[in-house]
Amino acid sequence: MTIRLSRLSIIAIGLVLTMGAARAEARQSREEELAQAQAEKAKALHPYEPNAAERVIAKAGRALAGPPSGFYPWLGTVYSGGLFALGPGYRHPFGGGGALDAQAAVSLRGYTLLRTTVLAPPLAGEHVRVSFYGEVIDAKQVGFYGIGNETVEESRVTYRYEPRTAGARLTFTPVKPVELGAAVSYIDITINETGPAPNYLLTEAHAAVDWRDTPGYSRRGGYYRVDWSNYDDQNGGLLSYRQLQGDVRQLIPILRANWVIALRATTSLTYTSGDSQVPFFLMPYLGGGSTLRGYRSRRFRDRNRLLLTAEYRWTPSHFVDMAVFHDMGKVAATSAELNLSDLHHSTGIGIRFHTPAATFFRVEAARGTEGLKLIFAFSPIG
């Protein structure tokens, strides 16, 4: 039998022998083995492309790393009792520390918010900050239970509250942690469309000492603040009043903050002259996610208020804090009545999610005499 070698056969044989020789040669040294692996990789080089998870995390990281620039999603509260609010925000930094920041939002209860703040670049070696702001709120169903410390839940009615505010604020930090501030605003308020419509020229001043790590989250330090406000009714003065508010917060870390005792005392006192009155919708109040947590928002209101809070916090993680708390407080017609009798109490437990500098979400359950209340908030309790 004669085997005729076709052209195809010859090529195939050549290929087989060449491949064999090439492989055998590649295995003659370790250096060549490595070189071969590198040569193989060189055939399939490509630039790094982050995967979907990396892209999402990167975007979220940038959002949390600092104030945004350009459009961003805004999540927060329009007005207490309005539940979650969501909407677009836009921030435009300028001038080395200045920023224009605007938000528009709608809450789950249909409350709406339009807000613009212009923060001027720091002045006087960063000791002075000036900001200008404008805000329109439409809180459609604000609860009202009557005035006084003994109102009943069943008396609840609602009203529509629409303040429109424009103003300017100045803060002066002579030396850290001391801060002084003043603000002047014009407020145009509408209640229930046909109800009272006072216009205020509001002047405010405050002094504060804040030696917590950051206002947004801290496990140590203290915050002491006094605010004075003058609400000057521009429609005859019948609704003019003054308000003095004190806020003391102290954080006591124990065993490298394994436990933190957080104490807070807040009082608000209002003053009037002659026949003038404090309108019910601007009265100091108790009830809601940042005051008396076992009660509905603005459950108690009167001309004066006292709130005492104690929290036992523990820190299961660097990003999660737990707390059991007890709030107690009362409202009263006169400051003389702000004593420790007839206090309303609420007790609860909560979990807070935070970064080293900011609390971004907390969930709390609190019980008062009117049942269990759940709180979802995007701000620290203090």
Added chain:
Amino acid sequence: MRRVIRATVALLAVVATLGGAPALTAQPKPKFFADDPVWREVDTQDASKVARWNIDLASDLVLNLFVKLGDPAADVRARNVNTVDEVPDSSWYTNRAGRTALTPAAIATGPDTGGGPAAGVWSITSAKSDGITPGFTIMDATGVRWFLKFDPPGYRGMATGTEVAVTKLMWALGYHVPENHIAVLRPEQLALGAGAKITPVGEPERAMRIDDVKHLLKRADREPDGSYRIVASRGLEGRPVGGFRFYDTRPDDPNDVVPHEHRRELRGYGVFSAWLNHVDAKAINSLDTVVTDNGRSFVRHHLIDFGSTLGSGGVAPREEWEGFEYMAEPKDIGKGIVSFGAYVKPWRTVEVYRSPAIGTLVRDNTNFNPDLWRARVPNQAFLRARADDKFWAATRLAALSDDLIRAAVKTGQFGNDEAEQFLVKALCERRDAILRAYLPAINPISMPVLSPDGVLTFANAAVAAGVAPAPASYHAVFSSFDNATRDSRRIGDATSTTTEIRAPAGLPSASGSYLHVEISATSAGHPSWATPVHAYFKRTANGWTLVGFERLQ
């Protein structure tokens, strides 16, 4: 035509069977090549096209915290070791401690080629303004690029001194590190360079202003005379192309063929990080540069930024939890929540040494447990480290004597003798604890030598380091070894109470023949020493040469 195809197929089968089969089928490659063991890995492919990438900090942190990245296989032997279980010199690593004789003077010099930025005007080209650590990039009067970093207010020496001292130690341990110098900055030296840029927090990049400089300097510790103590880090040679991750390979670097989690020097970096409390050993703190040498471009891999090591947290003293746990420990959260705070972690109660000059460090390090040490975020290479990787790292540490450590610490110029002495003591204690943990953990027999006349000598690294007593006896099994088939054939065995064993008669004598020796030890306190190490010798004209060594197969 069909007949021709059939004939071709038949012919191919014959050729494949007779000649081509070894090439086409799975021919076992020899265990050792003529050039084994390789002590220098060469990057053969042109890497000039490697492009800059930016590793995103958030995704790097989150993914490393919650996902196992890289090769899912467990217990994988390091893939870049040579045949004698060592790490060759490469674009990643240069053998120093343990391979070359280091002196205090050499370690004090480390990677330095000069004395820091040249005097005169320093022209700022950009600023670091991430809101945490202030820093500038400048050109000195001679046109050399430097990165300047500062101490936080009230902590003179802490961040800058730590950065310099740890740089020297990491250099001694074999890594490519930048040249870092303690220097003095006088504000009047600074000038804004043309085109200097800054990206303030929450703002887009913009031209830098002199106010930005003042703002950044406010976050730095200032000397009584108005100057600033700085660490000046010389710009690395080559074109920066971003950091490297501790898993996978870089997709655009042709020479990067070993997954990073399987590189021994990166696994061993975990041991060194534990030693130095380098809690910030993450991808961002590395930098690749494309270097061209003799017309060949390759990527050199560097470790940078040691400001968060030892007692320094960079912008403040180290926080007490750092070094004890990851930033997020999901498994612990549930326990922490339900315990109402009764679950107290060890770091809450451990006594610490505090000094503005060096920061905060655990006071007593004699019982330091490197296996319990944690970086802020899991590092995939550290997680893959096996006992043999840790052993390798421990042998490197064993080569750093107290005097060498003292010399490195001195370069930090901490300005506080007591704190400096504490730092030296702490480092020596932590080194000794690591040696105690990792050298005796597996069979510590090393450096075997077989004389031409058949006397086997070796070292016991654990005994030599003084962290374990000598075993009762050593045992060696000698076998001839077929390098092509990898088969061993037993010749005989021998036992000795010393680290010298005479081989039995009958060792192969032909040049090119191989010998396989399994060496174990009998130690009541260390049963793991009974698992033999494997040494392979090749017969040459001059006697026996070690070509292979495996501690864990």
